[in-house]
Amino acid sequence: MKKIKSTLFIYIISFFFYLFNSAQAASVLEVKEDDFIIGNKSAPITVIEYSSLSCNHCANFHLNTLPQLIKEYVDTGKIKIVFRDFPLNYPALMGSMVLQCIDSNIRYDYLSLLYILQSKWVKPEPEIAQKEVFKIVQASGMTKDQFESCLNNEDQRKKILRGLVNAQNEFTIGTTPSFLINGTLLTGSRPMQSFKKIIDNLLTNID
Secondary structure, three states: OHHHHHHHHHHHHHHHHHHHOOOOOOOOOOOOOOOEEEOOOOOOEEEEEEEOOOOHHHHHHHHHHHHHHHHHHHOOOOEEEEEEEOOOOHHHHHHHHHHOOOOOOOHHHHHHHHHHOHHHHOOOOHHHHHHHHHHHHHHHOOOHHHHHHHHOOHHHHHHHHHHHHHHHHHHOOOOOOEEEEOOEEEEOOOOHHHHHHHHHHHHHHHO
């Protein structure tokens, strides 16, 4: 476990220096074409979630609070939700990379499935974690070769970790789940009421 954490730490530090020495990155509040989004892209309120697939608090949010948010605010066109990766260890990073290789039409289903089956695949041994994740995603039509190619995509790995560092730099995000609701930071697996208070207030001002 220490070795896995150290590897991820090295990646994060490397990208910190990369960003420090490069042109200033665009704000993380900017929604991009390749973002993982549910809801109407023209919705007046944007909820950006930073989560780690290995985080049990993130699983709690996705399985208990998120369905309420979708029913009340996404399905009614009031908000869109942008899912961003904030992997805290190797299994989470691996899961995030694999999700990027699943068709966008069914990606949300497999995101939910990875949270539901979290205890099955979040393991300290990389080989076991990979084996269990493949069992889950192969139903999407992904072959073993495609799975391995996805995990070996260095550009995708860098993109995920760069996004993590950008969130840390701009909003000091260091815990999961964390949410940016039109730029207002909300941390932790909060109950529906916490989201409702912020969103309803924003909707009132928009109206």
